[in-house]
Amino acid sequence: MKAMLGGVLLPGLPRQVLSHADFGPVAPVKSVPSLACVLSDGRTATLVKLLTGKTTALQLMFTGCSAICPIQGALFARLQGMLPNQLARNIQLLSLSIDPLSDDPKALSAWLKRFAARPGWIAASPALAALGQVTALFRSGVNAADNHSTQVYLINRGAQLVWRTSDLPTPREIADLLLQLV
Amino acid sequence: MAAKWSIGVAALWLSVVSVAQTPAESSARRGEQLFVGEEPLKGAIVGHDDALPAFASKCVNCHDLAASEKANYGSKLTRAALLEAAARRGGPRSRYEPSSFCRLLRTGIDPAHILILRAMPRYEIDDAQCLAIWNYLILPRD
Numbered sequence: 001m002k003a004m005l006g007g008v009l010l011p012g013l014p015r016q017v018l019s020h021a022d023f024g025p026v027a028p029v030k031s032v033p034s035l036a037c038v039l040s041d042g043r044t045a046t047l048v049k050l051l052t053g054k055t056t057a058l059q060l061m062f063t064g065c066s067a068i069c070p071i072q073g074a075l076f077a078r079l080q081g082m083l084p085n086q087l088a089r090n091i092q093l094l095s096l097s098i099d100p101l102s103d104d105p106k107a108l109s110a111w112l113k114r115f116a117a118r119p120g121w122i123a124a125s126p127a128l129a130a131l132g133q134v135t136a137l138f139r140s141g142v143n144a145a146d147n148h149s150t151q152v153y154l155i156n157r158g159a160q161l162v163w164r165t166s167d168l169p170t171p172r173e174i175a176d177l178l179l180q181l182v
Numbered sequence: 183m184a185a186k187w188s189i190g191v192a193a194l195w196l197s198v199v200s201v202a203q204t205p206a207e208s209s210a211r212r213g214e215q216l217f218v219g220e221e222p223l224k225g226a227i228v229g230h231d232d233a234l235p236a237f238a239s240k241c242v243n244c245h246d247l248a249a250s251e252k253a254n255y256g257s258k259l260t261r262a263a264l265l266e267a268a269a270r271r272g273g274p275r276s277r278y279e280p281s282s283f284c285r286l287l288r289t290g291i292d293p294a295h296i297l298i299l300r301a302m303p304r305y306e307i308d309d310a311q312c313l314a315i316w317n318y319l320i321l322p323r324d
Binding site: 066067068070071073074078150167168170171172 | 227229230231232234235237238239243244255256300301303
C-alpha cells in the first residue's frame, strides 16, 4: 500500500485510467504549490511549509457553508479520535478554506472550536490571489451548490498530493490511509 | 354572581379553544422542530458506522422551504415540489406521499425508485417523527 500511495500503478490498470480517476492514487504525484496561507492563530505560512515534514489529510471547506461542511467537520473530528499518537507520528489534519474573503483567523478558529479540534488539526485560508491554484490542484469531485469537493486529499511529508479519497470517505478509511503513508 | 361566574367560564373556554391545536397542527409543529434541529434527528452517511452529530444532520442545513431562485445544496421542499408530479433526478414523473417520503429519509430511495445523493444522511426516524416533518412541509405557505 505504501508503494501504491507513492504513485506506483495498481496492477492491471493503465496509467491513463489512474491519472484521470476522480479518486485513488495520484499518478504522478503532484507537488503542492508554494502559496501563502493565513492560519487560525493569525500566523502566515506557505502551504508547502505547513505540509512539509508531516503526513496530512486535507479537506476543502468554508465556514459559511451550512450544508456539507458540518458533515466534513464531524468526519475530521471522528478521524482525529482514531489516530493514536497523532502528534508523535507527525500526522496532521488540515481544513483548507475556499472562501478567503470570509474565513479570517477568527472564523477559522471558531471552526476548529466547533468540532473540538485538538492539536494536530489546523485550519487555514489561502491568499485570495492563490485560490485558483488551490482549486486547480484539488480539482475533482466538485459539487454544484457548495462548489467544493467532499473528498479528502492525502499529502506526504514531501508536500506532494498522493491520494484522493472518494466523496465523504469513512474516518476509518482515512485513518488507515494515513497510518500506511506515515 | 352566577352570571359573572358563567361569563368567566365561557371566556376561559374560548381562550383554551383558540390556542388548542388539531393533531395535524400539533404534528406539524413538531415537524418544524425536527426540521430545524430543535428536536434532534439521528442520521448517518451511508457506509459510515457512526451517527452524525445532530447539528450536522439537520434538514434545514441543506433544504429551503421557499420557492425562491436561491441555490441550495438540497432540493427545495416546497409543498408543490412534494405533491405535484415531476421528473426528479432523471427518473420518471413521480410525487411524494407520506410513505415514499419516509422511505427516502430512511433509505435514500425517492418515489421514482432512484437513489439520492450519498451526502444526505439516512435517518433513524420513527413513523410519528416522519409524519410530523411531512405535515410541516406540506403546510400551505403562500
